[in-house]
Amino acid sequence: MTQTAHTSTSPGKQMLSEQVYTHLRDAIMRGDYAPGDALKPQSLAKEQGVSLAVVRESLVRVVGEGLADRLPNRGFAVPAFSDRRWQEIAEARRTIEPVMLRMSIERGDVDWEARVRAAHHRLARTPAYVPGEGEYYSDAWAAAHRDFHRTLLEGCGNPVLLETFDRMWIASELARRWSAHRRPERDGAPEHRRLEETALARDADAAAEVLTQHLTMTAVALTDRPHHEPSVDA
Amino acid sequence: MTQTAHTSTSPGKQMLSEQVYTHLRDAIMRGDYAPGDALKPQSLAKEQGVSLAVVRESLVRVVGEGLADRLPNRGFAVPAFSDRRWQEIAEARRTIEPVMLRMSIERGDVDWEARVRAAHHRLARTPAYVPGEGEYYSDAWAAAHRDFHRTLLEGCGNPVLLETFDRMWIASELARRWSAHRRPERDGAPEHRRLEETALARDADAAAEVLTQHLTMTAVALTDRPHHEPSVDA
DNA sequence: ATCCCTTCAATAATCGATTATTAGTGTTAT
């Protein structure tokens, strides 16, 4: 018998499609699948122990977020971003985020300031690379990084703009996951510190300039690199 | 009887979910359902003569585009935008589109100029209201209107930014559909003409200013109005 | 009469099986 238990206490009261969606989303972002890999509903259904409909629904959502491509009658696949596509994403961020940052600096209240400080503190104290682990950024750092950038912009107070940021961030991270190899020579920490300083000093011009530079550097770091194989294992 | 039949005339070989998705999308945008209305998979499936899975998949896509809300375990519904939400959408457009327009003016080539002229011509020659029809903008005018605004921005050459525009335009149109009643006193034609003129004259400052004004006027036109019942019967 | 508990119908969510399309494999005619 399935418990009609009293709501709250039990943790698992979520739609299956939601769980599967989250799992799939994270797996793609984490790089569990290589770009171009087919996302086969049958395999996924078996792995997750759910029906095709659930997997299919999740895949459609994932496609909507730009984390997968859909080829009519040929199924779903992990998107393979071209360098061109990546540059377009980076340019879009350079176009929109500095403007949002200006709004944020103009409107942010004391609570926003506090959250910026907190987010920067967490970011600065989180190691970007786990020694033993793979060669990529740690999950914790990636989360702290996103949180810092988002918090900076949250002062603008406009959910629509923040949704746009979220969307571009996701695309950006996915592209980075597959383009970037660790570049020890690039250290974003000073840039983040200057972002925090200028933002809290309410110096919109300086902050916007720093952010633009930061985004440009990131884009350059991903493009200006020797060719490398798209091959992946693990 | 399974269809998939020789779809009569056209060589159209399209997935059912695509057709249903398009139909649903258009129906919501056209205002066939009132805000808050439940979108019941069973009813829709029967109407369209397809299975639940297909309708469900379409609904998930529609939710992804912001054209429907999903209430866990309580189904789907047409979103009911608050005035606050609408203002946020309008502000987001005012924040992003002028910047895109500047890029467009700076980068657009001769072909872009030609397409701007063509789009404006079509918009200017399309009657906004069909005399006999309902009290709302004609479908043809709505399409021409969108096309003009999008073409203006297409010179920027960045698909990511244009996707953002598309997303915001959809939200904007949906809000307008349910907020706006015909306001004969507001005539956008002169503003559109000035937009075309300043853009083709490559006067980025003037064009951005005109666009900002245009968007502000539109937002005001939708907010500054007497209360009206959300009730609808169709 | 009000509140709480049970029962019940509507429908959301999920499943297992069916049909349709694609890409590959092998065959045959030139």
Added chain:
DNA sequence: ATAACACTAATAATCGATTATTGAAGGGAT
């Protein structure tokens, strides 16, 4: 030997039916 065609697995897309959840209606107990 090659190119067009038939055949065949693999799997994408769809369907019909089952299970689970919700909100409302009814039935005592205080």
